[in-house]
Amino acid sequence: MKKLIALAMCSSISLAVFGQNEIEQGKLYISPLPIIAANPAFGVIYGGAASVGVYMGDPTTTSMSSGLITATYSTKQQLMFTFKANSYTHDNEWMLMTDFRLFFSSQPTYGLGTGPSSHILSDSDIEFDEALSTNNGQGEMLNFNLVRIHQTGLRKINETMYAGVGYHLDVFGSIEDPLVDLNAMPPVASNHYAYSVKYGFDPTAYTVSGLSLNWTLDTRDNVANTYNGRYAFASFRYNPEFLGSDQSSTQLWLEYRDFVGLSSTSERNLLAFWSFANFTTSGRLPYMALPALGWDQMGRSGRAFPQGRFRGNNMFYAEAEWRFPLPLIASKPDLLGGVVFANVTTASSEDNNINLFQYMEPAAGIGLRIMLQKRARTNLTLDYGWGPNGAGAFYLNLNEYF
Template sequence: MWKLAYAASVVLLSTGIIFAQERQDPPEILKKQTDAKQVLSSWFGKKKTGADSITKKPSTISTLPSAGFNPSVGLSVGITSTAGLVFGDPRITTMSVLNTNAYLSTKGLLQFEAKNNIFTNDDLYNIQGNVQVGKTVALDYGVGTGSRARGEQGFSFDGLPLSNNNEVMTLSYSYIKFSERVYRRIAKNLLFGAGVIFNIYNDIDNEGKLGVNTRAHNYRYSVNHGFPTGGYTNNGLLLNLEYNSRDHINRPYEGMFADVVLRTNETWMGSNRRATQLRTEVRKYWGLSKVNKEHVLAFWFWGSFLLNGDLPYLELPGTGSDQTNRLGRGYTIGRFKGQNFAYTEAEYRFPLSKNKLFSGVVFANAQTSSAQRNLNDVNLGEYVEPGGGVGLRILFNKYTRSNLCIDYGVGTYGAKGIFIGLNEVF
């Protein structure tokens, strides 16, 4: 599934972007760098010297308009706001981040989202939360990998095809999502956390207002697995163990991030069915040059495994199921999914300009899922769907290492497209 924050994020004279901030790079390093904010300032205002740009306190508030179009959802416009605050000694405390965004389309689709990533003094506690309310639409290709959609070949923009495909079903629904997790540092770079999650789906329509379509993937899956076809609830408890030694959150040059999440969906909390999932994520970064730290080899693994019970259709993990919906460049969001899902990606990052304004990436990925399709079991690893591509990076805010990312990706079955986002994909 996807959020309506699809298509191009049109960056228009933003005051500065801070999605998460570590201690910034030394002034002697920043002085040699040029970011998009400086370029825009030189075009539309007084040109600042390198010294001015370093000594002036960077903005911690930003506003970004966005726009996109697709025949299924119409014209979409939205706005995103981000604020950064420090709740402790700024020398030892990571900046906390508050994000809000809202989107509205001409076909009545909408979304509101608010996120918090709060750090207490000396990063002893980390509180991460998310609230989403909206009405959206998803392209539905069914479950499992190794399944071709006839007529699928076509170009997509930021995970959403530019034209409708009669062989692919659309799935509209309303939703309310809430999650909150609290982490505590228990050792250097190691945190333990717990939390709750509530996901409610209503008004599921995979019949196009034409009556019940028994061929629809959500309908057939829900009937076979004992879920209501028009809406369901998936609420549960979370236990997390996280390791983070990255030198920066937005654009790491070195270090590692690992997260293990045990989720139990409980009927006493309102879930239609009980289930236990294990979700794992590993990101590793190797610096390839001591002279130029922008040469980086990065690796990403993301996996979700159903240990017992059952999941409703819209909760199945798959392409774009990571927190920022950017997993699986080369394919539309939701292209592959299943009760078990695994994804891996490698990326080489390198500078293109001496002032660090432009840099590039080359990436390759693969994803696989397990599912029951046409009464036959598709096992994890039985079919692997590869992808790959190249990308351009524009340094947007050197104080926070924030990048504007523009990628061209390709996949199997003729899948290809352009993917745009803020900050590195992983």
């Protein structure tokens, strides 16, 4: 992967906020972050992000709601807006999960399934008589617009368990495959184009619209930066044509997170675990809506790899992280922290006869944490991840990755 270099200036963050001792209902804990990034594939990216925390009820009986807002633009005319949040109403009666995105963007795609590279699509593949290519290391650029509206509401069953329904809309439009040239000799097609034509999707636009049934268990002490507790989530999604989907399909998402303390004197010294499985359980999803790395709600999976680096009919992801304090400043012992992490991804592909867990793609890395707001536990995160075949990237973000 092309190295990602990110810089940020945090002059707007004051130590007065860091030192606050009172937790107030309704008070917004906001951490803004100017962002400048450079990527050889996308040019220079600049914009801003803001982490927002708020107690929507009595802090003694209500979990903190946490959200992240971003707006970025690139020199290659990629404009992206996101709003992602996990919110709790008074006394945790309702849990709300939000994922809104508006992209005028582009992204390299790499075929389906994890494992060794296969052939690049050629004239014989346009007839769709052969299996589609698995990921090639170079990537195939895809231009697209995306409108995403995912909203889930879950009602409290007891102190730790919730159940509810959601609506999920993904509209991909203005899709362009710069690689595709059917008039060339031999003709050239991309994995996205070949998959779309083979399974009856318009290669230039498609929609997935559906309803979901959801269940979750949540004992985390803080959503943005958990010191202890666990989280489990299951979601079954039905995407029927009568709600606007190009083709009917169903999906199953299973997720689990756990946080285990390692020290009786420091809550910040802990092991964190995260895993999820994303299955296409029936029907067909369009190419960009298939399970893919980095397309989870907060877009945090797969440090070391670009978003969408691995994609398939089904996917499993797991990550472990050691988080620890770095008391290097005597007057601010909680200001700095560090992490060491490792993750692994596997994806299946029917067209390439690749099964889940047949091939595993690992990555690992280290990171620095800077506590911007102690009451809200808002961290500035700086990480570097390494993967196989030269993959690697530097990341800058707000809040912990999971």
